[in-house]
Amino acid sequence: MDLEKRPAPGAEPQRPPEHAEGCLAVAVRVPVRIVALVLVVPVRLAWDALAAAGRFVYRGALRPVGRGVAAALTWLFRAVFVWPWVGLWRYGVAPLATGLVWLGRVLFVAPAVWLYRSVLAPVGRGIAAGVLGAGAGVAWLARTLLVTPAAWLWRCLAVIPARWFHARALTPLGHALAWLARGLGAGATAAGRAIGAALVWLCKAVFVWPWVGLWRYGVVPLGGGLAWLGRVLLVAPAVWLYRAVLTPVGQGIAWCCARIGAGVARLAVGVWAGVSWLAVGVWAGVSWLAGGFWAGASWLGRGFWAGVSWAGRGFWAGVSWLGRGLWAGVSWAGCGFWAGVSWLGRGLWAVVVALCRWVLVVPAVAVWRRVLVPVGRALAVVAREVGAALGHAWRVAGYVSLAVGRFLARLLRWIFVEPARWAYRSVLTPVGHVVRDTVWRPAAKAVREVRATTRQALASARASVRRARADVRRTLFGAPARPRRAPVEPSPALVEARPTPVPVARRELDAPEPRNLEKNPGSAVSPPVRG
Numbered sequence: 001m002d003l004e005k006r007p008a009p010g011a012e013p014q015r016p017p018e019h020a021e022g023c024l025a026v027a028v029r030v031p032v033r034i035v036a037l038v039l040v041v042p043v044r045l046a047w048d049a050l051a052a053a054g055r056f057v058y059r060g061a062l063r064p065v066g067r068g069v070a071a072a073l074t075w076l077f078r079a080v081f082v083w084p085w086v087g088l089w090r091y092g093v094a095p096l097a098t099g100l101v102w103l104g105r106v107l108f109v110a111p112a113v114w115l116y117r118s119v120l121a122p123v124g125r126g127i128a129a130g131v132l133g134a135g136a137g138v139a140w141l142a143r144t145l146l147v148t149p150a151a152w153l154w155r156c157l158a159v160i161p162a163r164w165f166h167a168r169a170l171t172p173l174g175h176a177l178a179w180l181a182r183g184l185g186a187g188a189t190a191a192g193r194a195i196g197a198a199l200v201w202l203c204k205a206v207f208v209w210p211w212v213g214l215w216r217y218g219v220v221p222l223g224g225g226l227a228w229l230g231r232v233l234l235v236a237p238a239v240w241l242y243r244a245v246l247t248p249v250g251q252g253i254a255w256c257c258a259r260i261g262a263g264v265a266r267l268a269v270g271v272w273a274g275v276s277w278l279a280v281g282v283w284a285g286v287s288w289l290a291g292g293f294w295a296g297a298s299w300l301g302r303g304f305w306a307g308v309s310w311a312g313r314g315f316w317a318g319v320s321w322l323g324r325g326l327w328a329g330v331s332w333a334g335c336g337f338w339a340g341v342s343w344l345g346r347g348l349w350a351v352v353v354a355l356c357r358w359v360l361v362v363p364a365v366a367v368w369r370r371v372l373v374p375v376g377r378a379l380a381v382v383a384r385e386v387g388a389a390l391g392h393a394w395r396v397a398g399y400v401s402l403a404v405g406r407f408l409a410r411l412l413r414w415i416f417v418e419p420a421r422w423a424y425r426s427v428l429t430p431v432g433h434v435v436r437d438t439v440w441r442p443a444a445k446a447v448r449e450v451r452a453t454t455r456q457a458l459a460s461a462r463a464s465v466r467r468a469r470a471d472v473r474r475t476l477f478g479a480p481a482r483p484r485r486a487p488v489e490p491s492p493a494l495v496e497a498r499p500t501p502v503p504v505a506r507r508e509l510d511a512p513e514p515r516n517l518e519k520n521p522g523s524a525v526s527p528p529v530r531g
Helices: 023-477 492-497
Strands: none
Touching: none
C-alpha cells in the first residue's frame, strides 16, 4: 500500500532534497511517525465525520431555512423601510421639488440673470476701466516721486559705504583670522601626531607584536615542515607520474590531433581564401564609396566642433580659474585644523573598536558558533521531523477515513437504498401504472367531456341571448341603414402573392387521447369543441 500521495499526470516530479540527513533525523523519524499516526487517526476520523454531518445539516436544513428567513426579512425590510420612502419620494418629494425648482427659476434665476447681463456687467466693466486708469496714474506718480529717489538714497547711503567697509576693514580682518587659524592648526597637528604615535606604539606592543612573534617563530617553521613533508610525499610522486607517464601519452595524443587538425585546417584555409577574396572585392567597392562621403562630412563637422570647443574652453578656463582661487583660500584654512582633529579621532576610534571587539564581539561570536548554532540545528531537525510525521499521519488518516466512509456508505446503500429502489421499481411503479390506466385516465376523460358539453351549452345560450337582444332592438328602433359597397376584386398579382391557407386537422371528441409523458394527466390540452 502506497501511503504517499501520487503526483498528478501533468505535475513535475518532486526533486529529492539536496541536503544530507544526519543520524538525529533518522533516529527521530520512525518513533515520531508511529506516535503521530496513533494520535492523528482518531482525530481525522472524528474530523471527517463532523465535516460530513455539517455538510448534510447545512444543505438539508440551514441553507433552506436561511433562504426562507432571508426572503421574509427582505420583504419585511422593504415593506417597512423601502416602499414607504419610495412612495413618499415618487409621489410627494419629486413633484414638490419640481414645482419649487420651476418657481425658483421664474422668481429668482431669470430676474437675476437679466439684472446681471443688463445692469451689473456694463457697470462693472466701466468701474474696472476707471480703476485700471487711476491705478496706472498712481503707479507712475509713485515710481517717479518715491521709488527713484529711494533707490538713489539707498545706493548713496548703504551700498557705497558697505563696499568701502568690506574692502578696508573686513578683508584685512579676515586675512588676520586666517593666519591665526593656520598657526593654531599647525600646533594642533603636531600635538595630534605625537599623541597618535604614542597610541600606535602602544597598540602595536599589545596587539600586533605578540601575533607577529607567534607567526614568525611558531606558524612559519611548522608550515615549512608540513610543506616539505607534502612535497616529499605528494608533489614528488605526482611530478614523476606526470613526467614519466602522462606527458608521453599526452604528447602522442597531441601529435595525432595536430596531424588531423592540420589536414582540416588546410581544407578550411582553401575554402576561406576563396570566400574572403570574393568578400574583399565587394567590401572594397562599398567602403570606397562610403569613405568619400564620410570624409567630407567628418571634415565639415570637425571644423565646426573645433570652433565651438575653442570658445567653450576659453569661457570655462576663466570661470574655473576664478573658482579655484576662491576655493583654495577657503579650503587651505580649514584643511589644517580638520587634519589634526581627524587624525586624533581616528586613533581614539581604533582603540575603542579594538577593545569592543575583544570584549564583546569575540565572546558573542564564540557563543553563537559553539552553542547556539548546534542547539538550533538540533531543534530544527526535531521540528522538521515532527511536522513531516504529522503531515504523513494526517494523509494516512485521510486514506483510512476515506475507506471507512466508503464502507459505511456501501453498507447503508445495501441496507436502505437498494431495498427502496427495488420496492419502487418492482412494486410501486406497476401499481402506479395500473391506477393511472384504470382509474385516473377514465376519470379525467369523463371530466373533459363534461366540461366540453357545458362549454357548448353556454355558447348556445349566449348566442340565443344575443339574437333575442338584436331582434328586440330591431323591432323598437329599426335596422340601421348601411351603404352598399361594390365588391372589389383583388388584382391577379396580389392573388398570386397571397399564401394558400393550410387546413388544420380538428380533433374529434371520440378520438383516442394522446399519451402524456408527465405524471399529471390533467395537464393535457382539452380537445376543441366542434361548431
